[in-house]
Amino acid sequence: MLEGLPPHRPTHVLRLITDEPSARAMTELLGEMFDPMETAVAAFEVEETGVETGTWRLEAYFSEEPDAEMIRDLIRPLVGDQADAVSFDTIDQQDWVRASLEGLKPVRAGRFLVHGSHDREHVRPNDLAIEIEAALAFGTGHHGTTLGCLRALVAELKRRRPARVLDVGTGTGILGFAAARALHTPVVAGDLDPEAVLTARENARLNGLGPLMRLYQGPGVRHALANRPRGFDVVFANILARPLKRLAPTLTAVVADDGVLILSGLIERDVPGVLSTYRHRGFHLARSGLIEGWATLVLRRGGAAARPR
Numbered sequence: 001m002l003e004g005l006p007p008h009r010p011t012h013v014l015r016l017i018t019d020e021p022s023a024r025a026m027t028e029l030l031g032e033m034f035d036p037m038e039t040a041v042a043a044f045e046v047e048e049t050g051v052e053t054g055t056w057r058l059e060a061y062f063s064e065e066p067d068a069e070m071i072r073d074l075i076r077p078l079v080g081d082q083a084d085a086v087s088f089d090t091i092d093q094q095d096w097v098r099a100s101l102e103g104l105k106p107v108r109a110g111r112f113l114v115h116g117s118h119d120r121e122h123v124r125p126n127d128l129a130i131e132i133e134a135a136l137a138f139g140t141g142h143h144g145t146t147l148g149c150l151r152a153l154v155a156e157l158k159r160r161r162p163a164r165v166l167d168v169g170t171g172t173g174i175l176g177f178a179a180a181r182a183l184h185t186p187v188v189a190g191d192l193d194p195e196a197v198l199t200a201r202e203n204a205r206l207n208g209l210g211p212l213m214r215l216y217q218g219p220g221v222r223h224a225l226a227n228r229p230r231g232f233d234v235v236f237a238n239i240l241a242r243p244l245k246r247l248a249p250t251l252t253a254v255v256a257d258d259g260v261l262i263l264s265g266l267i268e269r270d271v272p273g274v275l276s277t278y279r280h281r282g283f284h285l286a287r288s289g290l291i292e293g294w295a296t297l298v299l300r301r302g303g304a305a306a307r308p309r
Contacts (some may be wrong), residue, residue, distance in 0.1 A: 010061040016086045022079045023056035030060055038063045109147060110154035112178050128181045131207055132172050145238050145264040148289050148296030149175050152262045157182055162233030166226055169239040173200030180212040188225045190216040220247045221254050233259045241270035245277045252281040257301060264296040271295050
């Protein structure tokens with residue numbers, strides 16, 4: 001489970017070994033208290049020889065040095081004296097890349113397989129494989145938001161073969177690469193962070209998809225490549241609830257009449273507010289999915305709304 005999206009340039013990490021209820025409570029608390037664009041909190045069960053069953057590890061990554069004593073005081077009501085066992089360490093960019101690769105296993109969604117270079121042997125002959133190394137831009141396919149979007153693309157490809165795809169907030173480029181790999185057609189993808197665009201460009205080259213990727217740097221669809229009214233059959237926006245609401249007028253404007261808008265970066269409690277915002281723009285919920293507390297919404301123009309699942 002994870003609250004917030006991993007920062008592009010984390011500099012500090014908090015760690016604590018605890019039990020599952022405490023780890024879950026701390027994940028929710030820290031996720032509420034800190035800006036999700038600057039902090040990511042993850043909790044997961046430790047499955048190692050000699051470690052007691054039910055042991056969990058909590059890690060929080062910060063883009064700036066946190067106030068250690070303030071955080072200890074904040075979590076003390078939840079974990080008692082364990083608050084004194086919380087460790088705070090600095091990390092450099094190479095440490096972040098290495099830490100992100102630890103335990104990284106291939107991720108499958110239909111025929112799509114997202115993997116690191118160390119797992120090339122897991123690629124099957126009919127796989128649509130995407131090789132991604134952990135990088136300073138977010139996105140390895142393991143986060144519930146990225147996996148949810150990949151599954152939504154799998155479902156859309158079963159329905160039809162879209163010709164024009166846009167990926168807003170592309171990160172490392174996975175969603176755009178998946179569409180390009182499956183459709184053999186150019187895909188437009190952009191990100192606000194220039195470092196993410198550089199990472200996506202390099203990943204596209206490594207995957208042999210450079211000629212198919214039309215990458216841009218800019219906010220939302222504010223670029224000539226993306227600002228095409230009713231111009232895209234599939235639009236991905238895997239960001240966060242607040243920017244999704246803010247971008248609703250421009251995102252909906254570029255979706256073709258019979259196109260779909262695939263939104264993620266949402267925790268479950270964000271879903272009603274985001275659906276309400278897009279309903280006012282003439283879009284209804286066609287499908288939804290939930291992975292580790294993260295929601296993915298597939299929206300279409302007009303029609304009757306489906307209930308969130």
